Amino acid sequence: MDQTNCDNNVTNDDIHSHSSFKKLAKINGMINDMTIDELRHRLSQLTLEVSGSEDSCRRRLKNHYRNETMKRVFNKSITYYYDIICVVDFEATCDSPQSDDLIQEIIEFPAVLVDVKQRKIVSTFHEFVKPKSTQKLSEFCTKLTGISQSIVDKSQPFVEVLDKFDKWFNSYINNNNIKSYAFATDGPWDLCHFFALTCKIYDITLPSYARQWINIRKVFTNQYKRQQLSLDQMLTHLGMEFKGRKHYGFDDAINIANLLIRMITDGANPTINQEISCHKSDRNRWTNIKCGYVSINHNKSSINSNDSDSDNSTFKDINNK
Template identity: 45%
Template sequence: METKEKSRKPPNKTPQSEGDQEDQPCPDTSCEKNEDQEPSSPKQGEFSDPVYKEIALANGAINRMNREELRAKCTELKLDTRGVNDVLRKRLKSYYKKQKLMHSPAAEGNSDMYFDYICVVDFEATCEENNPPDYLHEIIEFPMVLIDTHTLEIVDSFQEYVKPVLHPQLSEFCVKLTGITQEMVDEAKTFHQVLKRAISWLQEKELGTKYKYMFLTDGSWDMGKFLHTQCKLSRIRYPQFARKWINIRKSYGNFYKVPRTQTKLICMLENLGMEYDGRPHCGLDDSRNIARIAIHMLKDGCQLRVNECLHSGEPRSVPISAPIEGAPAPQPPKKRD
């Protein structure tokens, strides 16, 4: 995945016209530049409950276990034994914490699940082997993978290719990297048409109306760069439902306490004891593998929260103090004036 990031990385600034609705500051003032952290379950005054002393003792014992002991304990508790030591420790700590809090007054009002569904998105875009500083990436694959957070399963997916307009002829590098051929994009619909079909798919799932949901991406670029740039090129207002998202790299790093260098897709899979399934840089396959990581994290006790938003046309961090809310119901795309 590192090759993809270096080769496709868009310019730092995208040309913006004054007065564009999507470039105005996010109405939620909780979108800030500060790095988010893993949320702590209790408030400061709630640590007096004896259950937290029991949790601390259990954590201390887990920290002293070697790999064989960690795997043996996971086997005993019928937990997944795959993953590096840090992953196994976090898995056991989350299990014991959940068990201890299950019947404790300290857990009242807390919910394990913030959303009914998580929608994973991983766009593929036009690129050159050495992108010039002013290169504008156009989305050429629009994939979505839907996770049911209650069953912890992938329940559906959406995929359509997109016809590029600014760079109608794909570079040889782009074709080799993504596996998307010239014929595929020549026969595809425009981005405006594909976005309408994607929104119809989301509406059919009753997301944002009957069910609470949120988008999840592998990094900031999909929403903060690719979608933002594409909407400008297509003269479409940036969709409100995509203004906030879960950046799984941040969530993974904060939850398992690992540096950002270990949060690339392949690295996350390997640390969790999994292998990449499919063709790297295929948007749908990437989305499915990102979804597998998200499911694994949910099983390990991670509460995936919104941690990024679009603010004045740039991706910003959302602090953990921000209120928890799902994405709004998707509406048909609106043309810019």
């Protein structure tokens, strides 16, 4: 299949009839008829990633030709909503069976910055946290996360770790002239449950950047037209493997970041899709926790995002029904 040359002199009036788009439609039809081996061969010729399911390879190849056509017609690259995306995946105190009295407080705080345009990890943050409410970790928690009692005992409390994170994050924002960013998680609970609850324990006002986020499971569903899957299942669908230890927050965050990069490569343009809520009747909640989340659909950056329906006082009784 040959790439097509396109005329750059295009007006808005004749864009839909422009020959480039007619050729793109023809190319898409040819891609639809290609076998998985043909798809991977063509991806390889274009030095693109060849792993993943037949569907993901097909979408990746179509996205390549779409982007190339847009560059030729409009003489510009795709515009992303955010300059960087900060992936977080906290580990918290836990037990099995889970007791209603157990407060799930953050004990590991990892963050991974993804440069969206460059499609690569550009900086990382990683600290363990000494819990305040649950001073002794359960055997289940240690086996699940690999975090020992001695690790948390010698770590700093959440308020100090959060201060370190804010300094690291703001330093990157300021030093790299970042104009827009968003946070991303694998599911909603890292921010609307673990992070919000830990802030409540320390009587810290929930930072504005943590009130809205990108749930990468929803991005995956929209991009590949699949039901929401686990991290392992999403990686498998794209021909990727989990690297490191599962339920170890930093390794989880790295794998989520790599998944996010692959989705962007395949044509996704992630946008904030969930926000924290403590008042809306349709919010989703974890057990009896007052705080939950609702789905939203907009592309505002966390830098300029408005607060959710929750005011600061909400987070002082976040545990109440």
